Amino acid sequence: MKKETFKELGKGVITFGNSVGALSVVYGLFGKHDNTISPIIITAIVIYVVFGSYFSGIILLEKGSNDD
Helix, strand or coil: CCHHHHHHHHHHHHHHHHHHHHHHHHHHHHCCCCCCCCHHHHHHHHHHHHHHHHHHHHHHHHHHHHCC
């Protein structure tokens, strides 16, 4: 893959993390609150997805910058 592809893919992954984080905040404020699933588990999953996507996006950006 070309280095520009890695850069754009990294940007997309970071944008996905931003979207997941923003949607979870909006759902937390305005969503229907039923207690079928523990909020702690949902919060842990969202934090894992957001930080994982940031980390993956940064790795892809670095790979795109260092690829010669």
